[in-house]
Amino acid sequence: MTVKTRFAPSPTGFLHVGGARTALYSWLYARHHSGTFVLRIEDTDLERSTQPAIDAIIESMKWLGLTWDEGPYYQTKRFDRYNQLIDEMLADGRAYKCYCTQERLEKMREEQMKRGEKPRYDGHCRCCSSHHEPDEPYCVRFRNPDDGVVRFHDHIRGDVEIANSELDDLVIRRTDGSPTYNFCVVVDDYDMGITHVIRGEDHVNNTPRQINIYKALGAKVPEFAHVSMILGDDGAKLSKRHGAVSVMQYRDDGYLPEALINYLVRLGWGCGDQEIFSLDEMIEKFSIDHVSKSASAFDTNKLKWMNRHYIMTLDPKYVAGHLEWHMKDQGIDTSNGPELSEVVKALAERSETLKDMASQSRYFYEDVTDYDPAAVKKWFKANTGEVLSRCLEKLESVAEWKAENLHHVVEEVAAEMEIGMGKVGMPLRIAVTGRGVSPGIDVTMELIGRDRCLARIADARSRLADRT
């Protein structure tokens, strides 16, 4: 049997990290077993489904690299199929028309709650359908078995069982004629030949009633795995309050897809002591049976650490491609200045995100107009003018504008003046970048370039002169 899995989001919002992880696990399971991965959009809720949400989900999946082999399928395009099945079930009694009003249902629920019972439909219309006028509005309910228990083996949770007496007759077609989720998923997974349903934990409770529908349809019941949810840093349910929740937000905040994917695969799953996984390693080693049963809190700190890891270890040219997006986003023109991949090399270990890296690399491409006051206060001393003058003099005669040679200049000036390297490097850094923080002063100057450096140092010296 070939494995076939699916990811089936409802397009009522953007793809958030919880959904992304579920998609990832489902995708990994399929890839691990050389199976097929399907994308299906569950848009039966006409009210809440939107096209922007569909676009965002697809864009997120692509950005993450979670490629699908089939789809995207849309449930709204399959209404005929659902209705055909419902009519068949109606004809032979597997389903029945329900004429109960909302008022009656609400009142019933209220009374059941009051009596300390679990609120559920009482089966009132199971046998009274014939007493109604042909044009009286109705919905269709699935006739759930009364006795016995539903058992299933969940690949993550183990054996789960629930008594049929706990289940009620759920609505499978609304009064307006549209089929409902719990019916559509079953039909879709059946029609599409899904062998393994990997989805969010919130569906554990729906699974037994769905299994009853599979049986009523004469369909083979697939395997199930319910992935726990993701919580915010504080252990509370993930919400906008926690900052970034959508996948696209992480892109905008400067994370690499490799980092998010790696972070997500480790959140809720482990493989010995290994933290870093390439895509191929994930596919090879991932096992759904070892996914954690409990909810996990999203730790942005660890994501940042992984992001930096990938910024440092991935091919600088590749990283530069992503950085370029952020440079544009921050309005920095990179046409006049060093190769972006060189900037990546210089800044990799000091940037948690590409967004940071972009803002840190401004001085490579734009003129320095202001100095960081704190840095000036700390490092501009009485002898700074002399330091800059000596540097300038030596730098002007440097044969080749290379980090190694520039390093020698700093060393020489420090030695001549009998001061530490820092007393030379820091004023130089401020002059050339306007900041107290940058990569090594030698590579920084190399990347900024000879003419810009000399001009900036001269400028700093004259600013100093103005002050005194």
Add this chain to the structure above:
RNA sequence: AUUCCCAUCGUCUAGAGGCCUAGGACGACACCCUCUCAAGGUGUAGACACGGGUUCGACUCCCGUUGGGAAUGCCA
């Protein structure tokens, strides 16, 4: 209210009855390195929710308690 699910350092996890004096990672702290900031290196603190069983032996199995979560929709 009922049913179902969950429970190892602050966080993510390793753990498939003896390998556990509970391992790793992020974070924290300290030291080393050092032209700044980082990165890197070394080290320190830090957890089996609680109570009963089962067993020669329990983080691991069972039962309860507590605490969390989900479902009980003509949402998905």
